[in-house]
Amino acid sequence: MHPAPSVIIFTVLSGAGFGYLAFLGLGFATTGWPAFWQFALAFAMAAGGLISSIFHLGNPQRGLLAFTQWRTSWLSREGWAAVTTLLVMALFAIAAIFFGRVLLPLGIIGAAMSVATVFVTSMIYAQMKTVPRWNSPLTPAYFIACALTAGALLSGSWALSIPLLVALGLLQAV
DSSP: OOOOHHHHHHHHHHHHHHHHHHHIIIIIOOOHHHHHHHHHHHHHHHHHHHHHHGGGSSOGGGGGGGGGGTTTOHHHHHHHHHHHHHHHHHHHHHHHHHSOOOOHHHHHHHHHHHHHHHHHHHHHHHTOTTSTTTSSTTHHHHHHHHHHHHHHHHHTOHHHHHHHHHHHHHHHHO
């Protein structure tokens, strides 16, 4: 199997970006200029990954039409989940950067939405019968474990990184 480079960039960057946003939302964010750099990295990774996904769409001009099929399409749900998550986390980031306030309730909602976005992304792959390795009930768990592991590492949460790396290894072994 040889996935397109845009698929690899998309899954790695967006997963790590949303994982990092989840950890920032759970209180691993600082305030002021340090928070600016934390959020800049997280948003750049998440948005950069999402933008790279455009390059493996069959017809990129129809990208906006994907938002209309949310009842039946995991791709459409991913688009809505990503946009709403980024908006919620932008509000959280603005409070941390410009007002020196970490709004933990908003951060927790944003963290949950970040994990939900990774889950929705994983379902695009989990439903693909043409790739038996991805067509598995463990695919969402693997995607979420990858995202949370990256988020823990990027946020400097070493105590959580080790068990997440072990869980990731166990999922890979299955």
